[in-house]
Amino acid sequence: MKRGRPRKHNPHIPAHVDQSALPRGIYFDHRDSGTWYTLDLDHDNKQRRRNVAPASVTLAELHNIMQDRAGADRGTLRFICDQFETSAQYKKLSASTRKDYQYCRQVLVSIPTKVGKPLGELTARRFTSALIQRLIDRIADEGTPSKAAHVLRYLRRVMQWARNRGYLDQNPAQGIEAPVERKQRRLPATAAMAALIDRAKARGMLARNEKGGCPGYLGFVMEISYLCRLRGIETITLTDANELPEGVLTNRRKGSRDNIVRWTPRLRAAWDGAKACRAKVWVSRGTAIPIRSDRRYIIVASHGGALKKSSLDTAWQRFMKAAIEDGAIAAEDRFGLHDLKRKGITDTPGNRADKQEASGHRDDSMMDVYDLSRPLVNPSSD
The missing domain is CATH 1.10.443.10 (Intergrase catalytic core)
Known part of the structure; x- marks a missing residue:
């Protein structure tokens, strides 16, 4: 695993861990019984701490933890959405479209699932057309068909972008039935x-x-x-x-x-x-x-x-x-x-x-x- 710049010696890190070989992005909190943790950026670009292991783990276990996290993160829906938002294609969109996409992104990644994780933490390669159809139908059945239609358009765009760049093998959002939006064609008197x-x-x-x-x-x-x-x-x-x-x-x-x-x-x-x-x-x-x-x-x-x-x-x-x-x-x-x-x-x-x-x-x-x-x-x- 790629390591960052050399660390300064931390006297609080357990002696059985070789500090010079620590993986990048993991830190030790010596308070109480001691905890290894990472720092991640959330959707609002705020840094959040996440505890990942107790003080007793070995150096090899720390490397395995960070490798598993890197592999999982790269395949999640949240990771793909993050990559899309840093792309040149996204930056060329109008301000109003980007604002709409950010709203749709937050709706998608925060949807709760049966496995106890939000949708954004699940591996996007395992998404099927049937799963996406159920998601869109659920949002529409809540009385918000326009919201469901916006989310579907966003998901199609993101997954097609990810497919074209090797993050996905296919775009399961293609061919999904769009909800019927309320037609509001008012003609002023x-x-x-x-x-x-x-x-x-x-x-x-x-x-x-x-x-x-x-x-x-x-x-x-x-x-x-x-x-x-x-x-x-x-x-x-x-x-x-x-x-x-x-x-x-x-x-x-x-x-x-x-x-x-x-x-x-x-x-x-x-x-x-x-x-x-x-x-x-x-x-x-x-x-x-x-x-x-x-x-x-x-x-x-x-x-x-x-x-x-x-x-x-x-x-x-x-x-x-x-x-x-x-x-x-x-x-x-x-x-x-x-x-x-x-x-x-x-x-x-x-x-x-x-x-x-x-x-x-x-x-x-x-x-x-x-x-x-x-x-x-x-x-x-x-």
């Missing part, structure tokens, strides 16, 4: 959407610490997301470089095609309003204005820098909760920020092909998700 946009603009003019106030950018985010058919993250990452003479150049994610949304009086007013709100923040905070246009975000946070998606989501939830409590909209009219994109696509004039071109979706099937309009057609005969 026109009146409710208009009321909330007006409310956000009015409340955004209040002082930040004034009761009933909301971030000044929120109303403009809603307008631009709806008019340009954008996700929230796409709206808050628009910059001055996206402002073209003919319209707004989109920056769509998930493989959608970018397009240019022509200027209308309403879109121009929302765009200029967002820039005026940004200028007000920059002046009050004394923010250094970036020279490059692609670094000047249209939507900025209260500190003058780029707005995080998590901050936008928090602001939206607070705004929506307050609107319902105040009676501005009914509870059943509640919708998510992403639903504004669905509303924008549905309200786009033209046929299905026109809507698909405007939305940037490459796959025609996505229109079943985002276009909830009902075509007006002629009868079969006069």
